Amino acid sequence: MAQQEVQRQRPSIHDVASHAGVSAATVSKVLAGVTTVKPENAQRVLDAVELLGYRVDPLASDMRRAKRRIIGAIMPEFESEFFGQMVSELEGFAEQRGYTLVAASSRESEAREKEILARMHDWRVAGVVLAPVRNEHGPAAGFMKANGMTGVLIDRVLADDAFDTVSADSAAASAEVARALVGQGHRHILVVGLGQQAATVRARLEGFRNTALDLAPDVRIDVVLCESDVEPLRTLLRDYFSKREAGGDRPTAVYSLFLKGTLVALSEFRRRGWHCPNDISLVGFDDAEWMQVTWPAIAAVVQPVREIAGNAMEVLFRRIEGEGGPPRARLEPCKVLMRESVGSPGSVPHSGGGDRQ
Amino acid sequence: MAQQEVQRQRPSIHDVASHAGVSAATVSKVLAGVTTVKPENAQRVLDAVELLGYRVDPLASDMRRAKRRIIGAIMPEFESEFFGQMVSELEGFAEQRGYTLVAASSRESEAREKEILARMHDWRVAGVVLAPVRNEHGPAAGFMKANGMTGVLIDRVLADDAFDTVSADSAAASAEVARALVGQGHRHILVVGLGQQAATVRARLEGFRNTALDLAPDVRIDVVLCESDVEPLRTLLRDYFSKREAGGDRPTAVYSLFLKGTLVALSEFRRRGWHCPNDISLVGFDDAEWMQVTWPAIAAVVQPVREIAGNAMEVLFRRIEGEGGPPRARLEPCKVLMRESVGSPGSVPHSGGGDRQ
DNA sequence: CAACTGCGAAAAATCGATTTATCGAATTAA
DNA sequence: TTAATTCGATAAATCGATTTTTCGCAGTTG
Numbered sequence: 136m137a138q139q140e141v142q143r144q145r146p147s148i149h150d151v152a153s154h155a156g157v158s159a160a161t162v163s164k165v166l167a168g169v170t171t172v173k174p175e176n177a178q179r180v181l182d183a184v185e186l187l188g189y190r191v192d193p194l195a196s197d198m199r200r201a202k203r204r205i206i207g208a209i210m211p212e213f214e215s216e217f218f219g220q221m222v223s224e225l226e227g228f229a230e231q232r233g234y235t236l237v238a239a240s241s242r243e244s245e246a247r248e249k250e251i252l253a254r255m256h257d258w259r260v261a262g263v264v265l266a267p268v269r270n271e272h273g274p275a276a277g278f279m280k281a282n283g284m285t286g287v288l289i290d291r292v293l294a295d296d297a298f299d300t301v302s303a304d305s306a307a308a309s310a311e312v313a314r315a316l317v318g319q320g321h322r323h324i325l326v327v328g329l330g331q332q333a334a335t336v337r338a339r340l341e342g343f344r345n346t347a348l349d350l351a352p353d354v355r356i357d358v359v360l361c362e363s364d365v366e367p368l369r370t371l372l373r374d375y376f377s378k379r380e381a382g383g384d385r386p387t388a389v390y391s392l393f394l395k396g397t398l399v400a401l402s403e404f405r406r407r408g409w410h411c412p413n414d415i416s417l418v419g420f421d422d423a424e425w426m427q428v429t430w431p432a433i434a435a436v437v438q439p440v441r442e443i444a445g446n447a448m449e450v451l452f453r454r455i456e457g458e459g460g461p462p463r464a465r466l467e468p469c470k471v472l473m474r475e476s477v478g479s480p481g482s483v484p485h486s487g488g489g490d491r492q
Numbered sequence: 493m494a495q496q497e498v499q500r501q502r503p504s505i506h507d508v509a510s511h512a513g514v515s516a517a518t519v520s521k522v523l524a525g526v527t528t529v530k531p532e533n534a535q536r537v538l539d540a541v542e543l544l545g546y547r548v549d550p551l552a553s554d555m556r557r558a559k560r561r562i563i564g565a566i567m568p569e570f571e572s573e574f575f576g577q578m579v580s581e582l583e584g585f586a587e588q589r590g591y592t593l594v595a596a597s598s599r600e601s602e603a604r605e606k607e608i609l610a611r612m613h614d615w616r617v618a619g620v621v622l623a624p625v626r627n628e629h630g631p632a633a634g635f636m637k638a639n640g641m642t643g644v645l646i647d648r649v650l651a652d653d654a655f656d657t658v659s660a661d662s663a664a665a666s667a668e669v670a671r672a673l674v675g676q677g678h679r680h681i682l683v684v685g686l687g688q689q690a691a692t693v694r695a696r697l698e699g700f701r702n703t704a705l706d707l708a709p710d711v712r713i714d715v716v717l718c719e720s721d722v723e724p725l726r727t728l729l730r731d732y733f734s735k736r737e738a739g740g741d742r743p744t745a746v747y748s749l750f751l752k753g754t755l756v757a758l759s760e761f762r763r764r765g766w767h768c769p770n771d772i773s774l775v776g777f778d779d780a781e782w783m784q785v786t787w788p789a790i791a792a793v794v795q796p797v798r799e800i801a802g803n804a805m806e807v808l809f810r811r812i813e814g815e816g817g818p819p820r821a822r823l824e825p826c827k828v829l830m831r832e833s834v835g836s837p838g839s840v841p842h843s844g845g846g847d848r849q
Numbered sequence: 850c851a852a853c854t855g856c857g858a859a860a861a862a863t864c865g866a867t868t869t870a871t872c873g874a875a876t877t878a879a
Numbered sequence: 880t881t882a883a884t885t886c887g888a889t890a891a892a893t894c895g896a897t898t899t900t901t902c903g904c905a906g907t908t909g
Contacts, residue, residue, distance in 0.1 A: 159865085161888060171887065196867075197551060218576075517898080551896090
């Protein structure tokens with residue numbers, strides 16, 4: 136019984152050392168690839184490692200260094216495809232370099248964001264990938280700055296004076312959406328956004344508006360912003376459409392600047408019995424798997440998740456290794472997938488009616 | 493400069509000790525809540541902690557114990573709402589008890605699953621929540637057993653002789669779906685599943701079949717299983733429907749046993765121009781946010797994610813604390829949301845095609 | 850008054866690795 | 880032959896906590 140318990144106990148570097156008839160320091164050196172070890176001894180160490188099934192304890196190994204081989208990732212949520220993919224990619228890149236990724240969800244709360252960051256600081260993580268709830272100027276980024284932490288900001292950020300940033304080029308993507316919609320003949324478009332993410336929303340809005348006005352100076356762009364939560368948007372949108380319908384000047388297309396907005400817009404269309412693209416066109420920022428199997432398929436801006444994750448990790452590790460220089464703001468190009476939810480205003484149903492009546 | 497560097501360095505327990513004029517052991521005891529410390533000294537310690545902004549280094553703190561305050565979570569993927577929510581919930585529960593959750597995605601690979609598990613074993617995690625790719629008999633569970641790890645298996649599992657399991661009561665939910673479909677008059681139903689998850693699929697299938705046959709002995713149930721990947725399903729389903737349509741005996745309803753199957757079924761309907769529920773009814777296992785905003789809204793089985801996560805953590809911590817006894821298999825009840833994608837076979841479109849409000 | 854009991858706190862061992870300082874033997878140079 | 884290098888490896892310090900052991904002092908007791 137006690138014997139089994141002992142067997143359960145994992146071998147330490149000292150067990151390996153005594154089995155190989157050398158010191159622990161020598162074992163450590165062999166495993167680290169130092170070449171000043173006699174080949175004969177090195178072989179005995181490797182044999183002992185094999186025999187005992189020894190593996191380095193990463194926790195003990197990290198004890199001595201100031202920066203541990205841990206990367207922290209903080210996302211606003213885990214429930215969406217976008218952040219799910221992001222975490223998955225980040226994990227892969229961290230693993231490639233022998234780092235462990237610890238991911239946490241701030242649940243769209245800046246307070247929680249900061250708490251999580253403090254905990255990661257306690258762990259003395261080597262670096263942090265932070266996707267802030269609002270933008271780059273929140274308390275979390277301040278905390279990182281104040282404590283000299285290494286990090287990258289992603290997604291809902293534009294540029295920062297202390298940290299590198301990596302995000303989708305949403306202004307360019309929005310411009311492309313504008314070209315598509317105006318090109319189809321739309322002259323009255325509603326843009327739906329989340330006020331909380333001021334900077335990102337502004338970039339998307341400006342990218343859209345500038346291009347649209349450039350192509351058609353007579354275009355009318357309405358904007359509906361909900362401040363913090365998504366729930367109020369439902370009401371806002373309902374009121375907006377009621378008013379516009381009463382006035383007889385309702386928009387012929389909607390561009391939603393965030394995923395939940397697309398869902399809310401769709402369900403509002405649904406409530407009113409409007410069909411895409413016959414009654415109204417719809418484009419959403421952020422793609423999702425289901426968008427291509429619905430009637431109709433929803434047009435969307437696809438963010439380059441893998442590229443964002445890869446570049447974020449790349450720049451993060453460069454900073455961890457001590458690279459200096461001013462912070463850089465990277466923008467990764469998006470793809471715009473124009474699906475059937477977009478048509479010309481007032482067009483008659485094409486074959487099958489987009490959803491047969 | 494050097495001064496600033498020193499300031500950057502976080503204070504250790506010894507810094508606190510010397511500031512308070514006591515030994516490190518005393519500081520540790522105060523922070524652990526030991527009462528045998530003179531109140532006066534305790535106060536001085538707390539003041540020093542406050543002054544220096546001291547926080548315990550969890551890594552160093554964990555060094556001495558055999559089981560560290562880390563919980564590992566292994567999910568087949570992070571991209572779906574289900575596992576995203578699951579990780580989010582697990583993280584919350586771990587945090588409540590002062591543990592850190594390290595989540596990793598096996599990316600639907602059993603080999604990777606085992607590798608991740610080995611890495612978590614290296615970290616000497618206190619326990620693991622494993623959502624296996626296939627079922628409870630995979631190599632990962634074997635590894636856990638062989639190494640005496642503490643763990644719970646969730647989701648794609650039924651029961652195990654070594655580990656506690658927590659999963660959705662999919663048999664009961666499937667029975668409810670059967671009652672609904674048969675009750676609506678369906679007598680020819682296609683069930684779509686993933687062969688890989690043998691046990692779970694069998695439970696769902698049997699739950700469905702038994703109840704359906706019980707209610708209507710003349711009901712015909714076809715089954716299309718794809719083995720490992722989802723991609724082949726597209727072809728399988730296409731062939732199946734082609735054959736059935738040629739034979740003039742195509743099913744009037746589809747019950748998909750997993751989320752991606754629901755998506756594939758929908759897109760196949762779409763390709764053929766079939767509409768729910770007029771041309772065919774659809775129910776899917778696993779709910780998603782988008783299902784209630786599409787035309788029509790898709791009926792789905794909702795898994796009790798929070799309950800599964802909560803119970804998994806509960807039983808895991810009990811085992812960590814040394815509770816003995818045989819492993820228990822928990823089943824959590826699901827909710828079935830019957831939305832508009834389900835109707836009577838051959839029913840005519842109701843007003844507006846089942847979607848105008 | 851010596852021995853005993855307790856209390857509170859300090860000293861030291863421990864966890865499992867890495868890294869620096871040290872040391873002995875073999876080799877080379879003077 | 881002796882001193883100076885060089886090489887390989889070991890002993891010891893270190894990281895930052897926790898836990899066990901030891902210790903000094905005050906108060907009791909026989």
